[in-house]
Amino acid sequence: MSATITAEDLTTSGEINNALINTISTGPLKAEGFDNAIVGVDYYEERLVYDADRCIEILQEDGMSYEEALEYFDFNVVQAYVGPNTPIFINQNFSEDYLTE
Structure with a gap:
């Protein structure tokens, strides 16, 4: 696969993630466990970018309540800094109020 991702590369969620991961040179x-929540790659630092809401949904699919999943995700995933290549977690559902505050 080339470093350019085409529409043909993006046929399923797993293939999207593999295509994104294969474009990254620095590893x-x-x-772990959140591959289906990958939404992109940080352009400058080549860190994986995850949809936080999708990560919480994955935890719920594994049997946690929403509150349990949110607490686990916040404490054990988001706050787990493991160096400069630590993944980025974003909230894609935001209000325009964020832009005016």
């Missing part, structure tokens, strides 16, 4: 750190 980013992955958040």
Whole structure:
């Protein structure tokens, strides 16, 4: 696969993630169990970017309540800094109020 991701590369969620991971040269750190929540790659530092809401949904699919999943995700995933290649977690559902504060 080339370093360019085409629409043909992105046929399923797993293939999207593999295509994104294969474009990274420095070996980013992955958040184990959250491959289906990968939404991109940090352009400058080549860190994997995850959708935080999707990560919480994955934890719920594994049997946690929403509150348990949110607490686990916040404490054990987001706050787990493991060096400069630590993944990035983003909230894609934000209000325009964030832009005016």
